Amino acid sequence: MDVTVRSPGSATIINAISTGCGSAFGIGLYVTAKACLKPSKMIFKTEEGVDTKLMEICVRNVLEKFNVQTGIQVETSSTLPVASGLSSSSATSNAVVMATYRALVDEGLVPDDSLNDYDIINMAIDGSLEAGVTITGAFDDASASFFGGMTITHNPRREILHSRHMEEQNILIYMPNRKSLTAQSDVARMKLLAPWVKIAFQEALKGNIYHALTLNGILYSTALNFNAEIALDALDSGALAAGLSGTGPSFVAIVPDDAMSRVHDVWSSYPGKVISTVVDNVGTKVVGHG
Numbered sequence: 001m002d003v004t005v006r007s008p009g010s011a012t013i014i015n016a017i018s019t020g021c022g023s024a025f026g027i028g029l030y031v032t033a034k035a036c037l038k039p040s041k042m043i044f045k046t047e048e049g050v051d052t053k054l055m056e057i058c059v060r061n062v063l064e065k066f067n068v069q070t071g072i073q074v075e076t077s078s079t080l081p082v083a084s085g086l087s088s089s090s091a092t093s094n095a096v097v098m099a100t101y102r103a104l105v106d107e108g109l110v111p112d113d114s115l116n117d118y119d120i121i122n123m124a125i126d127g128s129l130e131a132g133v134t135i136t137g138a139f140d141d142a143s144a145s146f147f148g149g150m151t152i153t154h155n156p157r158r159e160i161l162h163s164r165h166m167e168e169q170n171i172l173i174y175m176p177n178r179k180s181l182t183a184q185s186d187v188a189r190m191k192l193l194a195p196w197v198k199i200a201f202q203e204a205l206k207g208n209i210y211h212a213l214t215l216n217g218i219l220y221s222t223a224l225n226f227n228a229e230i231a232l233d234a235l236d237s238g239a240l241a242a243g244l245s246g247t248g249p250s251f252v253a254i255v256p257d258d259a260m261s262r263v264h265d266v267w268s269s270y271p272g273k274v275i276s277t278v279v280d281n282v283g284t285k286v287v288g289h290g
Contacts, residue, residue: 022140026280038071083179085246148283217243
């Protein structure tokens with residue numbers, strides 16, 4: 001019996017690295033994890049070129065939590081680009097932890113109510129921190145990925161300050177031809193932004209999500225040497241909000257129907273690719289039992 005779990009990526013409203021407080025929302029690009037218990041072997045499969053270290057840590061942590069000794073096969077696939085600022089690590093850890101846990105439940109090795117939602121998120125974050133793929137633990141990204149919709153968070157306390165469904169909107173993502181690993185970003189430089197990121201964060205708390213996303217995205221673009229013109233071009237073409245997601249390299253824009261072709265065209269003039277998706281308000285879910 002195998003269990004399949006699908007977990008969405010997320011896009012940044014407020015990057016938490018400079019202040020510890022952040023905000024993100026789920027997007028319709030996913031990591032899917034399939035887990036199946038085996039008599040003795042530990043098998044990890046993923047797409048070519050993707051390190052399985054995070055998967056292995058997440059599985060080990062779940063098994064150790066319940067003091068269960070078993071073999072397991074975990075396989076992941078993704079429509080979510082890695083090292084792109086779209087929370088691929090959070091989506092992976094959420095999906096793998098939940099799939100491993102549900103596989104143990106299905107085989108009767110642990111009770112059905114052993115973990116609640118926050119237990120799963122915290123185990124996923126602990127795995128990401130141990131694997132070295134995050135700086136803050138990315139509770140904003142992890143919670144948006146897990147619950148869907150938008151979350152506003154205090155990352156050091158792992159506390160959700162506010163959450164709600166996001167308005168159904170078109171999302172365009174511009175991905176340049178480079179990757180950007182969060183854990184290798186210049187933290188000291190990002191912390192210089194703190195006074196201005198706090199202003200953006202206050203906008204998010206007031207419900208001015210589009211203002212918050214744009215201000216945050218342009219601030220971090222400048223600190224991390226990304227071209228803020230990319231966001232401004234989207235705004236000039238009719239986007240409601242645009243900015244760098246995470247520590248890049250992806251830019252995200254929230255775009256009304258009547259501006260989609262203009263924003264797509266202007267971003268297509270840059271080297272790289274443009275991805276069209278939507279808001280995800282569903283979050284991390286079991287999507288199959290085999």
